[in-house]
Amino acid sequence: MGSKRRRSVIAVIFICCAISCLNFISSDQVGTNHRDHNPWLCISDRYIMQSYFTTRTSLGDSEFRDYLLLQECSDKIPFKDPNIVSLLQHRNITGEGSHRHLLTSIKLLPLHSQSQFNELVIVERLPLGVFADPFELQNLQQRRAFRDVSVFGDTNLELPSFRSNRSVVEIHVEISSRDYENENGEISVKLPLHARYQPLGDSGYSRVEFGEPDLFLCSSHVPNQQHEQRRCLVLSIGGSKTETGSVVWEIPAGIRSHTEYVSVLTFVAAVLSAFSILVASLLSSKVESCKHPKQS
Template sequence: MAMLVLHLRCSNQESLYNYDGNYHKHNTNSLPCFDRYVLESFFREYYNVVDPKFSEYMEHKILVGSEATFSRLMDLERRLNGEGSHRRLSSSIKVSIQPDRIADFSSHICEVILIERLPSGVFADPFELQHLLHRGVFKDASVFGDTNLELPSFLSNQSIVEVHLDAALNNSAGKEIVLEFKIEIPLHARYPPLEDSGYTEVRFGAPDLFMRCKMHGNSPAHSCSLSRITSSGSLELDDTIWSIPAGVKAHSGTVSIVTFASALLSASLIIIASLRSSRMESNRRLKKS
């Protein structure tokens, strides 16, 4: 079987949700497929991300009545780039499309959707993602869940990043299409709790991947197709681990004493300087009088 490999570069092309200007007409359907973001429907019902609840919702509500899977995850490589508390989660994705289904889909109106569930100790800056979106790095992107960037790790909840990537399925039938994507999501570590080792680990599981398309010859009520991109049984997807520097528990007493002493000394110096300044001002007034 012949195989054509397409190396796709993400760009701000025409989005699925305004295809032919008919998105608002089609939006009378309440299925998540018609929302701009797949996760919108989940966060209309829930505020926090709880893994069991989220997984159940994905299977029983978002994917209910969805198109049978016609794409397969061939390879997924993940790594963290950068150093310190500001890193970039890099993903290299290779997806195979069944050749007998290619003719069912229009060209340039399909997209791959990546849903990245972030651990509670890590966040993505919505403004940073928006900047990347304006540069054309992604077709679309958004952050859901806890977007309070100032909270420490133990006070924060999980958040989710949804990224959309263009997928052109415009080849003749009988040829397999292999889509390849390379994306980087900038991430930042929250202030972690104290640890004995001086480090805290956060783990990134495999992302959820979906294919969303506008289909040929269907009525508006069924014009949107959403399916999960599944992996073969032989593909092993290991967690990606980020070791974040944290305060050492054994040092907490010493740090508290030094901090208190420094604050007390600083306050004393300020009071002494204020008193001296007041006395000098009083002496000047007495001399003038």
């Protein structure tokens, strides 16, 4: 009886070891395929997000990654420098009130072939609860703060947070060779953001957390030419949390337990206002009748 139990325990241990080995081999193969993956995109539109929102109305992180896979260049380009990366140096929320600025500083490491890239494309996938004003961004573009900028997704500025969808801001920044060669040089982008009306809560604040942006190095877009594709090198696809530290905006929101008091005060104020208007109208009519007595 004891020998049978011993053999069954050994068999279970052997099966567990075999499964773990298979998982290790498959994960190692996936990692190798990921390293050998060609991170080049061929974009026909002016913006990377343009064709994505042509067929979709909302933003999903997994759907966006699947969309990027469909934009891969058919002609495979050798990836000569595996250490071409961008360093997200600093990321912070500045300002006060419901109008803030998302400050992002990026440093580019040297490239072997720099001439084909002249744009750094930053895709900010904004969380629920905040939005960017397209008209404000157009004014900044006219003042040459950005080379190009556009907002995709939910651009209805009047909707509250619980009725709105996520929006995306795509920023194009012009770069040159000195941005690579200067070791201390950084590219800083300041994106103005606005808070939507937040849902009721218990703490009086709604916590909005920003993930890392998606970064691309792209060749310039050639306008007025059909079938002209520009190449974009994927530097990083941001996650839901940033490695440089959580960037959090605590937006004031109504407290759910205060709704009864607010309703009562609003009702009393409305009744008093209506009564005041009624009294004022009666007094004014009496004054007018005294000034103009009826002629017999």
